[in-house]
Structures are given as C-alpha cells and as structure tokens.
Amino acid sequence: MGKIVTDVVCPFCGTLCDDLEVKLSDDGKEILEVYNACAIGATKFLHSQASDRLLRPRMQQDDGTWKEVSYDEAVEYTARILADAKKPLMYGWSSTSCEAQEVGAGIGEMVGAVMDNTATVCHGPSLIALQDVGMPSCTLGEIKNRADRVLFWGCNPVHAHPRHMSRYSIFPRGFFTGKGSKSRKVIVVDPRCTDSSKMADVHLQIQQGHDYELLDALRVAFKGKELPDVVAGIPKEKIYEAAETLKSGRFSVIFFGMGVTHSLGKNHNIDEAIAVTRDLNDYTKAAIMPMRGHYNVTGSGQVWGWQFGFPFCLDLSRGFARYNPGETSSNDLLRRDEVDAVFVLGSDPGAHFPISSVKKIAKLPSVCIDPHITPTSAVCKLHVPVAFVGIEVGGCAYRMDNVPIETRKVIDPPEGVLTDEEFLSRVSDRVKELKGV
Amino acid sequence: MESGKEKPAYTEACGIIELDPEDIKKLGVWRNTNVRVTSEFGSVIVKAIEATQGPHPGLGWIPMGPWANQIICPKTYSTGMPTFKGTPVTVEVANDEQVLGSIELVTLACRSE
Numbered sequence: 001m002g003k004i005v006t007d008v009v010c011p012f013c014g015t016l017c018d019d020l021e022v023k024l025s026d027d028g029k030e031i032l033e034v035y036n037a038c039a040i041g042a043t044k045f046l047h048s049q050a051s052d053r054l055l056r057p058r059m060q061q062d063d064g065t066w067k068e069v070s071y072d073e074a075v076e077y078t079a080r081i082l083a084d085a086k087k088p089l090m091y092g093w094s095s096t097s098c099e100a101q102e103v104g105a106g107i108g109e110m111v112g113a114v115m116d117n118t119a120t121v122c123h124g125p126s127l128i129a130l131q132d133v134g135m136p137s138c139t140l141g142e143i144k145n146r147a148d149r150v151l152f153w154g155c156n157p158v159h160a161h162p163r164h165m166s167r168y169s170i171f172p173r174g175f176f177t178g179k180g181s182k183s184r185k186v187i188v189v190d191p192r193c194t195d196s197s198k199m200a201d202v203h204l205q206i207q208q209g210h211d212y213e214l215l216d217a218l219r220v221a222f223k224g225k226e227l228p229d230v231v232a233g234i235p236k237e238k239i240y241e242a243a244e245t246l247k248s249g250r251f252s253v254i255f256f257g258m259g260v261t262h263s264l265g266k267n268h269n270i271d272e273a274i275a276v277t278r279d280l281n282d283y284t285k286a287a288i289m290p291m292r293g294h295y296n297v298t299g300s301g302q303v304w305g306w307q308f309g310f311p312f313c314l315d316l317s318r319g320f321a322r323y324n325p326g327e328t329s330s331n332d333l334l335r336r337d338e339v340d341a342v343f344v345l346g347s348d349p350g351a352h353f354p355i356s357s358v359k360k361i362a363k364l365p366s367v368c369i370d371p372h373i374t375p376t377s378a379v380c381k382l383h384v385p386v387a388f389v390g391i392e393v394g395g396c397a398y399r400m401d402n403v404p405i406e407t408r409k410v411i412d413p414p415e416g417v418l419t420d421e422e423f424l425s426r427v428s429d430r431v432k433e434l435k436g437v
Numbered sequence: 438m439e440s441g442k443e444k445p446a447y448t449e450a451c452g453i454i455e456l457d458p459e460d461i462k463k464l465g466v467w468r469n470t471n472v473r474v475t476s477e478f479g480s481v482i483v484k485a486i487e488a489t490q491g492p493h494p495g496l497g498w499i500p501m502g503p504w505a506n507q508i509i510c511p512k513t514y515s516t517g518m519p520t521f522k523g524t525p526v527t528v529e530v531a532n533d534e535q536v537l538g539s540i541e542l543v544t545l546a547c548r549s550e
Contacts, residue, residue, distance in 0.1 A: 125518050
C-alpha cells in the first residue's frame with residue numbers, strides 16, 4: 001500500500017512548491033512516487049534513490065582516477081585547504097538550507113574567505129540594481145490574489161519554473177482574480193517564441209540585447225510621448241498597446257529572468273525595469289520580482305544579509321565584510337588568479353561558469369560538496385557526497401519572494417552519509433583547532 | 438538536469454544548438470547533424486537541431502551548460518556576471534566529430550591547459 005507524506009516542499013526552483021505528496025515504500029525507506037510536482041522536481045526526488053549514487057567521499061589521484069576516502073579524511077582535507085589558503089573562494093550555497101549556510105559563513109569568517117553564491121551568474125545584476133534604486137515588490141500570494149496584468153521579461157517559466165504559472169501567475173483563481181487566466185492579461189518579452197510566449201496574449205519578440213531600449217520606450221509610451229517607428233525590433237503601435245495594457249490593470253506585475261541579467265546592460269537593464277514599475281505606480285499598483293532559480297539562492301542572500309550586510313560577492317579576507325561585484329565576484333577572482341583554494345557547496349560552477357574560470361578551479365586545491373556527480377565534482381580534488389536537503393534532511397529555504405518555508409525530511413539519507421550541516425560543523429570544529437580560534 | 442549530469446540525457450538536452458529552419462537551410466545540413474560552433478572565446482561541437490521555440494532567424498540558442506560555456510564571453514564589465522548571452526558565433530558542419538559528454542568535455546578542456 002505504501003505511506004503518503006503530504007505537504008512536502010520541493011527543493012528544486014525558487015517557486016518552492018509546498019504541496020507535494022510523496023509515496024514511500026511500506027518500510028518508509030524508499031521513495032516510490034511523487035505527486036503534484038513538475039517533471040524536474042519529481043526527477044530530483046527519484047534521482048536521490050539512484051542505485052549508482054555516490055555514498056562516500058573520494059579524492060582525485062594524479063592520474064585522474066578516484067580513491068574512496070573516509071569522511072574524517074574529507075573533513076581534514078577541507079579544513080586544511082581552507083585554513084592554509086590566503087584567500088579561499090567559498091562558492092555555491094544555493095542548494096542547501098539556511099542552517100548550513102550559517103555554519104558555512106562562520107567558517108568563511110574564520111579563514112578569511114570570499115563567499116559568493118550562484119546569484120553571481122544568475123540574479124547578481126538584479127541585486128546590484130536593487131541596491132542602486134530599490135525594488136517595489138510583493139509576495140506571490142498577492143500576485144495570485146490581485147495581479148491582472150502579468151509581464152514575463154526574458155524568462156521562460158514553462159521550462160524553468162514549471163508550476164509558477166499554475167500556482168501564482170497565470171491560472172490560479174485568487175480572491176480578486178476569480179476567473180483565473182481569464183481575468184489576467186499576459187505579456188511575454190523574449191527574442192524567441194518560447195513555450196511561455198505561446199501562452200501569452202501578447203508576445204513582443206525583442207531584438208536580442210536591446211532590453212534597455214524597449215524598457216525605456218515603455219516609459220515614454222506611459223507618458224504618451226512620441227516614439228520612433230521601431231524600437232528594439234518592435235513597431236511602436238505594439239509598444240503603445242502594451243503600455244496601455246499595463247496601465248489599465250488593477251495590479252501589474254513584472255517577472256524578469258536571465259534574458260535581462262545575462263545580456264549586455266546587465267544591472268542597468270534591471271534599473272530600467274524597476275523604473276518602469278515605479279512609473280506604472282502613477283497609474284495603478286505595480287510590482288516587480290526576479291525569477292530566482294535555485295530553491296534557496298534567495299536564502300543565502302538573506303543569511304549573509306543579516307550576518308554581514310551583503311547578499312553575494314562577500315569578501316571576508318580582510319577580517320571585515322567588503323562587497324564590490326567585479327572585484328570580489330567569483331569569475332573575476334578566478335580569471336585574475338586571486339584565490340588560492342576553491343570550496344563549492346550545492347552548486348555546479350563546472351557546468352555554469354565560463355570554461356576559462358573552470359580551468360582555474362581545476363588547478364587549485366578544491367573540494368566539491370554535492371550529492372550528484374557533476375562537471376564540478378569531476379574537476380575538483382575532493383568530492384564529498386551529502387544528503388539531499390528537502391528530501392533527506394529538513395531545513396529553512398527562502399522562496400523567490402523572500403518568504404521563508406521550512407522544508408521537510410521525507411526519508412533517511414543512506415547509512416553513513418552526512419548532511420551539509422553536519423559536514424560543515426565538523427569542518428568548522430577542525431578549522432577552529434587549526435587556527436587556534 | 439536533476440537526473441544526473443554525467444548521464445547521456447544531459448548531453449542530449451544541453452549539447453545542442455537550436456537553429457532556425459532558415460539558418461539550417463543556409464548552412465546546408467540535415468537536422469541533427471553535428472556542428473562546430475566557434476566564437477572569439479572558444480569552440481565546441483554540438484548537435485544542430487531545428488528550433489523548438491522559434492522562429493528566430495539569425496539567432497542560435499545553446500542551453501545553459503558546459504557546452505555553451507566553452508564559447509560565451511567571460512567578461513563581467515565589473516558586475517561579476519559573465520556575458521552569457523549575445524555572443525557572435527559562426528557555425529560550420531562537423532559531421533565526423535563527436536559531441537562530448539559533460540564530464541569528458543570539462544575535464545578534457547581543463548587538462549589541455
């Protein structure tokens with residue numbers, strides 16, 4: 001018959017769905033099925049059960065082969081490379097709990113590390129823009145209940161946040177949006193006809209890299225001023241129409257993604273998107289929200305925010321917190337050879353950093369803490385498998401709208417496998433001994 | 438992505454370039470042939486497939502992953518963010534070459550230094 005665990009929180013994307021149901025075997029040791037989750041979320045739960053999962057740490061030998069080591073040896077190696085380094089990079093932190101992030105930041109403070117999270121290749125520019133001009137935002141609950149104009153800019157939620165639309169942004173019937181998708185107008189801005197744009201009422205197929213111009217044109221159109229015939233590949237009539245659609249709503253919301261932060265302009269694109277939101281508030285209620293990727297990247301920004309005052313690119317090497325993206329950001333540090341050890345937890349820079357940065361990681365003393373085998377674990381000297389947060393251990397995570405949600409433990413981790421927090425606590429204790437703190 | 442990056446499914450999902458049907462015609466290849474994509478910053482072999490979310494003539498799309506990261510612009514312009522999108526590339530037919538798996542691709546690139 002099996003046992004059903006309800007109200008499980010999905011540890012995949014920033015939507016952090018909290019209505020999953022997981023069917024376990026009779027002895028409660030195996031996940032059989034996952035209900036309500038999207039395909040990616042369900043795969044994550046089921047992949048934790050893979051028969052070829054790595055269960056013990058392993059060190060890479062000089063010839064490229066791997067040798068199994070104990071957790072004690074892994075703790076010793078990790079503590080030593082961090083304690084011996086002048087300026088280690090501690091990167092990742094997005095696929096783990098806030099509790100583990102807190103312990104990790106403690107280690108970073110002791111060893112004088114540069115701490116960076118995946119925002120650096122994701123919504124880093126959004127954070128810079130937020131600090132520059134502020135951000136009028138709201139929660140996803142407000143959007144579900146109130147938003148009747150939804151604009152997706154440079155994001156493709158159908159593939160990246162599959163349940164975002166059904167839970168919050170397009171389809172749900174909220175308190176003031178009783179007709180569900182019929183009560184909402186959806187606009188998508190994307191250089192491709194994506195599966196999200198196919199669901200929209202209006203698709204503005206923008207010329208790649210011209211987001212700033214189109215955002216600026218929207219502001220001109222709000223004020224009813226004259227526009228050139230074509231802006232960023234979009235005829236002016238369509239821009240006036242989109243501006244009118246946004247203005248005429250009772251509550252407009254802008255979601256934006258990697259299309260804006262990865263393209264040239266970066267934080268300035270977001271500045272302008274925020275300015276559009278601010279202008280819209282002259283006519284109606286409007287809010288803007290970044291589509292955060294990893295399920296707890298928002299949390300790592302929150303944790304470092306309350307500990308040090310900065311959400312990413314955090315340099316603790318001088319004994320106090322400094323923040324200067326471009327100088328203290330992972331890719332810039334790696335490219336300029338400014339770090340002498342690399343520690344990665346809950347992220348995959350091997351796959352997601354430019355190859356020039358990955359080559360630098362491969363040359364340095366390095367450790368990768370991740371339940372999966374990834375391009376990062378393949379180039380690091382030590383790979384430490386850990387329990388899956390949100391599946392095998394609980395912990396706090398922050399949704400993309402900065403709402404904290406406590407994830408649930410569904411099953412026990414395989415015997416002898418440590419959690420992120422346990423491993424980090426042991427590393428922390430050893431670093432204290434080595435540093436005499 | 439969540440079913441194991443060392444598995445072939447990841448290569449099939451991300452070791453590709455989506456090209457507009459018009460551009461595939463111009464290149465003179467069949468769909469699903471291997472191509473070499475080269476930018477100022479590097480070069481990579483991926484499989485050319487027809488745009489699933491098109492049309493977008495003139496625009497090639499490689500999903501975020503180690504294949505795309507061989508050729509994107511690593512400059513951050515003092516924001517910490519490499520320029521992952523909008524890198525000018527040339528695409529040429531490379532029938533005889535193989536698309537490498539993610540682990541192989543990254544380890545080979547790192548060892549070649």
